[in-house]
Amino acid sequence: MSAQTKGEKVFRGIAVSSGVCRGKILVLHRARHLIARRELSDAEIAVEIKRFEQVLVKTGQQVKEIQRRVVTNMSAAEGDIFDAHLLMLEDRVLIEEVIRMIREQKTNADFAFHTVADRYVAALEQVDDEYLRERAGDMRDLTGRVLDNLLEVKDALNLSRLTEPCILVSHDLSPSTTAQLDKKFVLGFATDIGGKTSHTAIMARSLDIPAIVGLQNAAEELETGDYALLDGYNGTIVVNPTDSTLFEYGQLEKNKASLDEKLREILWQPAVTLDGKPIHLSANIEDQHDVESVIAHGAEGVGLFRTEFLFINRESPPDEMAQYEAYRAVAVAMKNHPVIIRTLDLGGDKFVSNLQLAQEMNPFLGWRAIRFCLAQPQLFRTQLRAILRASAEGNVKMMYPMISGLDELNQANALVEQCKAELRAEKIPFDENLEVGVMIEIPSAALIADALAKKAKFFSIGSNDLIQYTLAADRTNEKVSHLYEPTHPSIIRLIKLTVDASHAHGIWTGVCGEIGGDPVLVPLLIGLGVDEISAAPPVIPEVKYMIRRVKMAEAQALAAFALQCESPSEIYARCVEFAHQIAPSLFENKA
Ligand code: PEP
Ligand code: MG
Numbered sequence: 001m002s003a004q005t006k007g008e009k010v011f012r013g014i015a016v017s018s019g020v021c022r023g024k025i026l027v028l029h030r031a032r033h034l035i036a037r038r039e040l041s042d043a044e045i046a047v048e049i050k051r052f053e054q055v056l057v058k059t060g061q062q063v064k065e066i067q068r069r070v071v072t073n074m075s076a077a078e079g080d081i082f083d084a085h086l087l088m089l090e091d092r093v094l095i096e097e098v099i100r101m102i103r104e105q106k107t108n109a110d111f112a113f114h115t116v117a118d119r120y121v122a123a124l125e126q127v128d129d130e131y132l133r134e135r136a137g138d139m140r141d142l143t144g145r146v147l148d149n150l151l152e153v154k155d156a157l158n159l160s161r162l163t164e165p166c167i168l169v170s171h172d173l174s175p176s177t178t179a180q181l182d183k184k185f186v187l188g189f190a191t192d193i194g195g196k197t198s199h200t201a202i203m204a205r206s207l208d209i210p211a212i213v214g215l216q217n218a219a220e221e222l223e224t225g226d227y228a229l230l231d232g233y234n235g236t237i238v239v240n241p242t243d244s245t246l247f248e249y250g251q252l253e254k255n256k257a258s259l260d261e262k263l264r265e266i267l268w269q270p271a272v273t274l275d276g277k278p279i280h281l282s283a284n285i286e287d288q289h290d291v292e293s294v295i296a297h298g299a300e301g302v303g304l305f306r307t308e309f310l311f312i313n314r315e316s317p318p319d320e321m322a323q324y325e326a327y328r329a330v331a332v333a334m335k336n337h338p339v340i341i342r343t344l345d346l347g348g349d350k351f352v353s354n355l356q357l358a359q360e361m362n363p364f365l366g367w368r369a370i371r372f373c374l375a376q377p378q379l380f381r382t383q384l385r386a387i388l389r390a391s392a393e394g395n396v397k398m399m400y401p402m403i404s405g406l407d408e409l410n411q412a413n414a415l416v417e418q419c420k421a422e423l424r425a426e427k428i429p430f431d432e433n434l435e436v437g438v439m440i441e442i443p444s445a446a447l448i449a450d451a452l453a454k455k456a457k458f459f460s461i462g463s464n465d466l467i468q469y470t471l472a473a474d475r476t477n478e479k480v481s482h483l484y485e486p487t488h489p490s491i492i493r494l495i496k497l498t499v500d501a502s503h504a505h506g507i508w509t510g511v512c513g514e515i516g517g518d519p520v521l522v523p524l525l526i527g528l529g530v531d532e533i534s535a536a537p538p539v540i541p542e543v544k545y546m547i548r549r550v551k552m553a554e555a556q557a558l559a560a561f562a563l564q565c566e567s568p569s570e571i572y573a574r575c576v577e578f579a580h581q582i583a584p585s586l587f588e589n590k591a
Helices: 042-073 076-089 092-105 109-126 130-150 199-207 243-265 288-296 320-333 369-375 377-393 406-426 443-447 449-453 463-471 489-504 522-527 537-547 552-564 568-582
Strands: 009-012 014-017 020-028 166-170 186-191 211-213 227-231 236-239 280-285 302-306 339-342 396-400 435-440 458-461 508-511 532-535
Touching: 014 199, 020 186, 020 243, 042 076, 042 092, 042 109, 042 130, 076 130, 092 109, 109 130, 186 227, 199 211, 199 280, 199 537, 211 227, 227 243, 243 537, 280 288, 280 537, 288 320, 288 537, 302 320, 302 532, 320 339, 320 377, 369 377, 369 406, 377 396, 377 406, 396 406, 396 458, 406 435, 406 449, 435 443, 435 449, 443 449, 443 463, 443 489, 449 458, 449 489, 458 489, 463 489, 489 508, 489 552, 489 568, 522 537, 522 552, 522 568, 532 537, 552 568
Parallel strands: 020 166, 166 186, 186 211, 280 302, 280 532, 302 339, 339 396, 396 435, 435 458, 458 508, 508 532
Antiparallel strands: 009 236, 014 211, 020 227, 227 236
16 A cells, blocks of 8 residues: 555654654664575576585675674673584585585575574474573574575665665664664654663664654554654654644644744853752763764763763774774863763673674673673773873763672772873873762662762762663663653662762762653752753753752752652652743643
8 A cells, every 4th residue: 555545643652852853764674584495497506506605605704703803892702602603604414404405406595594404493492401402592693694695685774875864663773773873864763662761762862863662563564655754752653644733743843943942042051040059961972973962052061971882883892092082082172071981881782783792681680881891801991091091181080880889899990090000100191180980870889879989989870770770670671661760769769869878978979861861850850969960962951941940949849759759650740740830831842
């Protein structure tokens, strides 16, 4: 059915990046293998066998290249996984069986290989031995790669080939794919899975692209070429919008223009409450180039530089010089404003692209962030040296992600001291007083904040993770998004505990998770005593607008209410009511 003959249809998901856009849809399908049997002529048989053997060689080269990158970026142990793939590629029994089938049944190589490999996978899945059962996964991986090559499947998610503006619809978009989005061609995007604080969603906000996640089945139901309107305020995508829908959304765009006007008026004003309490307002960045957006949106520093994005979408990790240049560029551009560089937080939903890392059962609970860095001291020290060197050229601070206890903090600090000693010996300048802070994003860290505060210069609450770990609700899983509640009493109490512990030890606490960028929650955070807020650059003006409309006494009353209330939805409702009361213009576009 063509788009013109279809009526209006509305799909609802989770709004993750505000704005409205309209245009043609481009559905990105994951590569699938369509394997049909084809009868070969006698003359074709030898050619087909040769083609199969060449593909095995080509696949072997690809696997070796991946293995080389894994060993460089991760460890020799991770690289060993690919030895199993290489062994399977050289398995003469399997190869001979495929060749026999091509020859005897006169069938194409993809069909023969698929048939034989599938039998191997099924047999491995049946065995009683856990090690062999795990090899079934390796075999499936490898089979997919060989079939990609036999069928010449190119990367179906290669976004560099876009030539006209579109709304992307996909089952999923990884952060590394999102990092390649070109705003010229991507008006907005919508995915079937994902949560509000998945890194893909966070990147959409940084890019200022309207986006929706958690649509469940849009990638199946929508077709490339359909005309649609994507509403990133309310989380809907309207396909074949009627004239009256388009009219309604025209109004929404007008409201947005008038709000933008109001926000422009306060762009260069300080982030200070109505009764004069300054709140340090900084921005989160993923890339050194985001710094332009930080300045343009009136932020007073960088509260979180997610350095892992320097590591993705490239062949090998950046060396000390490349990292130093990136950190230095941000420090210099921000002049005297603080720039908080977070050390590497790979893992969870952020992987180095093109690397087939070992799949973990629970990646968010696994080998990520500081755990990974402490196990890879060489990689970590390279980054620490680069940050230290950049500290000579601006107001640089550093913080560690995912600290769960004192040991990790002590180990990381010891490495910093070693790097400082090296730099001193090499006569390379750095800031001897570089302030080192701790992200509070694991409940255990919040609960021992008083101990951590003795060894840190500041705290930054990573609410995205703190919420997921406290409530055991995966931040990327739309099926549990109803449990992912920023105003759950446990979260409010953990924030309060952290803030109080920091103040008792004379240090400050910021919030760099996404709750800091939600104007509805800003008064609550201020009332809880948070000293700094860091959010995606495009939402900075709204956050500032809200800060400038709050009185401390009212914010503290809101916090006092939240601290004694047992219901997340009641706390949220009170926050909404208060925010609408003091800053109604911010919410005109929300249903
Ligand atoms: C957080 O967890 O809130 C945070 C800021 O870190 P990230 O989103 O990069 O995990
Ligand atoms: Mg985090």
